[in-house]
Amino acid sequence: MSLVPFIFFFLLFPYSGAENTSVVNSDENIYEFCPPTKCSKNGPKIRFPFRLKSQSISCGLEGFEVSCSNDKTMLHLPFSSGYYVEHISYLDRSITIMDMHDTTCRIQSLLSLNLTNSRFSLLGDLYGNTTxxxxxxxxxxxxxxxxxxxxxxxxxxxxxxxxxxxxxxxxxxxxxxxxxxxxxxxxxxxxxxxxSIYDWYQKSQTKKIVVEWKALDGCYGCEKLGNYCGFNTTSNSTICFINQHHGRVVKIALSTATSIGGIIFFALVILLVYKSRKSENEKEIQLKVEKFLEDYRSLNPTRYTYSDLKKITGKFRHRLGQGGYGSVFRGKLSNGIPVAVKMLEHLKGNGEEFINEVATIGRIHHFNIVRLLGFYSEGTRRALIYEFMPNGSLEKFIFSDINKSIQRPLSWEKLQGIAIGIARGIEYLHQGCNQRILHFDIKPHNILLDHNFQPKISDFGLAKLCSKEQSVVSMTAARGTIGYIAPELFCRHFGEVSYKSDVFSYGMMLLEMVGCQKNIDLTIDIESQIYFPEWIYNKMSQGKELNLEIEVDGDEEIAKKLAIVGLWCIQWNPTKRPSMPMVLQMLEGDLQSLEIPPKPFASSDDEMDAN
Missing domain, CATH: 3.30.70 (Alpha-Beta Plaits)
Known part of the structure; x- marks a missing residue:
């Protein structure tokens, strides 16, 4: 059991120093002559590498001079002035400064901050976003x-x-x-x-700027243990000075290490076993993904390396968005084609989401389905490279704050065109491929719009392939997004899971396009919710006007047509929902030829009567 002495070595010696760093007791440290100080009670602590201009040069490094002015800690940069220090993080090597000039203009504050020939550089923000x-x-x-x-x-x-x-x-x-x-x-x-584009608007009304200084060898490990980092001018190296209070805490911890060592050792063994099993599971997933990629070498998407991704995205400098899966970056291929690179950072399961994307989009080509141009897979890291959609997702056009303006972001004619395009894409998935593809996550967020607002269906991570002759699909658990999931995916009492489940999701999305609002708002108390599909059904069945924003002749007809088709699609009984070819026929036909569908759902009164 050679692991035992190795573990106890780290238990008994929590800090063993770092390269070019020595450890000395606080009784002989420099802080007897250069003690940490503050300009005010609530001000940041000033210590190495910073020093007050009134202190000895040996207390800090050149270029880290600060001074006190009216209880404020002022930072002195070579070619900048008028910035005071709000916070210093010695562990993160970052310093938050505030512009003292009479301005709330953040861009003006950045312009006046000259970091040339200084030890500092601009930090995008504290969450890792680059500038x-x-x-x-x-x-x-x-x-x-x-x-x-x-x-x-x-x-x-x-x-x-x-x-x-x-x-x-x-x-x-x-x-x-x-x-x-x-x-x-x-x-x-x-x-x-x-x-830092990612959080610019969040910070646009503040004068705070975060900068960082270059790392000093050995200081991170020293500061992480609660000690102080200093500099020995004789040896020209950093020194770790033990904090006296921290030293007493360490002594108490060491005195009890023997009694609890066995428990800690047991916990470490369990952790090692867990990590070993996790590593084995990750290797199995990697082998599964590589086996899939080997079998699908004939697919059109190109396989890229990580260095290729850095070139394509300009070292990931332009983030387009972020979600539960990871981040999306804008980039450009070597032939000049703009792309969106989706980094899959938080994948769950056994690699099925990545395999689904490559297996489905990689083999099909349709005007209303986003093109997969390439992918990256190395170890546990994976990425997908899509054609770039300059207008983003449909979601931002029907749910954004812009909807509160006088006019809708998109005309009714444009909305109808988008609805028809999405229906054609789903019809192709259900009927046009060698195998039927069930998407299971149709929603506005997964509908991308090109420069002409032509819709493209994206995100096939939950998709399932089956033969065209197979009318029923076996499912072990519900998949999709709350508010768009067909009822049969939750309870087989409503019917069998089939391609009609995508029709239900499409219908819910269609009603959201009509009302420019979510059908179910989970942020609102359930008792105060107005279920929009039920509201619109009551209006349509009673022959009343929808009272939507109508601008030109024909808009009312389009709105009613989209609403009626949406209500047909969200019938709780899957057999009553139309197929996508029928949906297209209704969308492209006259309003007069459409019938008002039965009530799509059971109301609370109906449920009470049934009981």
């Missing part, structure tokens, strides 16, 4: 990009206009280099600035 270099442009008129709603949304390498730097005839924007082809002749570039 990108943007060009600042002066424009004589406000710009509106038709693919987005101006710059009020984060996205696609454009920020602005910055109201605090703009006027009636001068508008300031920040643009990534790859987007400058869209800049009109009335704009000119005049500065560069580092910005």
């Amino acid at each position: 990108s270099t943007y060009g600042l442009w002066n424009c004589t008129m406000r710009i509106i990009w038709t693919s987005t709603f101006g710059f009020e949304e984060i996205g696609f390498g454009k920020i602005g206009p910055f109201d605090c730097m703009s006027s009636d005839r001068n508008f300031v924007y920040a643009i990534l280099d790859w987007d400058i082809s869209e800049m009109p002749p009335s704009c000119r570039r005049y500065r560069t600035v580092n910005i």
Whole structure:
């Protein structure tokens, strides 16, 4: 059992120093002469590598000078002034500073902060987001990009206009280099600035800026144990000074280590066994994925390496979004085609989500299904590379705050076109492939829109393949998103699981497109919810107007048609739902030819009568 002395070595010696770092007792440390200090009771603690300008040079490093002014801790940078220190994290090597100038303009604060020839660099934010270099442009008129709603949304390498730097005839924007082809002749570039795009709007009204300093050898391990890091000018190396209070805590811990050592050792053994089994499981998943990729070598998607991904995404500098699966980054292939790289960071199960994506999208080509251009798989890390959809997902057009404006983001004619396009994509999955593909997660978030607002179905992680002759699919558990899952997936009492389950999800989404609201809002108390499908059914069955936003002749007819088709699709009995070819026939036909469907669901009164 050679593992025992190894484990007890770490139990009895919690800190063994680091390379080029020595450990000394606090009785002989430098803090007797350079004690940690503060400018005020609630101010940040000042100690190595920082020092007050009034302290000895040996108390800190060059370029880390601070001073006290009116109970504020002021930072002194070579070419910047007017910044005071709000917080210092010696473990994370980060310092939060505030602009003392009379401005709430964050972009102005970043511009005036000159980190040239300093020991500091700009940190994107405390959550690991990287910064990108943007060009600042002066424009004589406000710009509106038709693919987005101006710059009020984060996205696609454009920020602005910055109201605090703009006027009636001068508008300031920040643009990534790859987007400058869209800049009109009335704009000119005049500065560069580092910005963390991901949380820009969250922080746009604050003057706080987070910067970090370069790591010093050995300091991280020292600070992590609650000790102080210092510098020995004689040996030109860092020193770990034991905190006296921390030292007493360590002595108490060491005195009880022998009595609890057995328990800790037992727990470590269990942990090692767990990690060993987890490692074996991960190896099985890797072998399964590699076996799948070997069998599907003839698929069109290209396999990329991790270094390829870094080149494609520019070292992952432009994040488009983030979800439970991981993050999506914008990139560009070597042939110039823009792409979206989806990093699968939080996969569950045995690799089925990744296999489903490659096995389904990789083998099919349809105008209304997003194209998978490539993938990456190495160990436990995986990624998918899709064609880039500049208008993002349908969700943001029907649920965003923009809906509170006077006009709908999309016209009724455009909504009808999107509904027809999605129906054609689902029909192809159900009828046009060699094998029938059941998506099981049709929802607005998984419908992407290209530059012409043509819809593309995406995210096939929950998909299931079956033969066209197979009318019933066996399922061990419900899959999908709450609010769009067909009732038979929860309870077989409603019927068998089949392609009609996708029809139900499509119908729920269709009603959300009509009402520009979620059918079920889980954030609202259940007793106060208004179930929109039931509301719209009552209106339609009574022949009343829907009272929706109608702008031109024909809009009311389109709205009613979408509503009736949606109500047919969400019938609780799967046999009463239409197939997707029938859905297309209804959408492309006249309103007069449509019948009002039966009530799709049982109300609470019906349930009481049944009981």
